Amino acid sequence: MNYNYIILVAFALAMDAFAVSLAAATYFGKPTKRQKFRLSFHFGLFQFFMPIAGWLLGAHLEQYVKEFDHWIAFAVLAVIGIKMCIDAMNDEQVISKDISKGWSLVSLSLATSIDALAVGFSFGVINANIFIPSLIIGIVAAAMSLIGIKLGEVLSVKFGSKAAVIGGIILILIGLNILREHLLM
DSSP states (O other), rough: OOHHHHHHHHHHHHHHHHHHHHHHHHHHSOOHHHHHHHHHHHHHHHHHHHHHHHHHHHHHHHHHHTTHHHHHHHHHHHHHHHHHHHHHHHSSSSOOOOTSHHHHHHHHHHHHHHHHHHHHHHHHTTTTOEEEEEEHHHHHHHHHHHHHHHHHHHHHHHHHHHHHHHHHHHHHHHHHEEEHHHHTO
16 A cells, blocks of 8 residues: 555544644633643544554445434534534633533544544455555644644634634534535535
8 A cells, every 4th residue: 555645644643633723722712731641642543543443344334323323423513613613602711511521522533533444444455464554644634733733722812702612613614514515415
């Protein structure tokens, strides 16, 4: 397998993780080291495991997953995005929930890595080795998440709670884009 192709795929898959990380950082304002670690680690981890899961499950299950995966991703991103906007508009100083913990983190990690599951399916169909590509995908996603967090911090400092609203809108738009891509296929 061509490593240049794998790196391009990894960057394409990491764009959702980048955008969600940017949005999360605008929500936090000044994310802690733990929040930065949790987001980047989990996004990278899920991006690593999802292609492996897709490869292991095989293409015969794809027909069942592809019918609703985009709706799940959209719902998760929209709910969290709306919550971020509401929190930002209600009280600039109080963040009611740390989205880098618990089910919010797992939901965001799954939502940003569903496409990686499909990549795993395709690798399984061509009987390609999956470990090294998955490792590259995971590392790139973690790195892009850190870059997104840093950019989100800068935007948050510059624009305050408006940045959190923009971050929430970005999550909603990512969800809508996922729907658009899947429904137009």
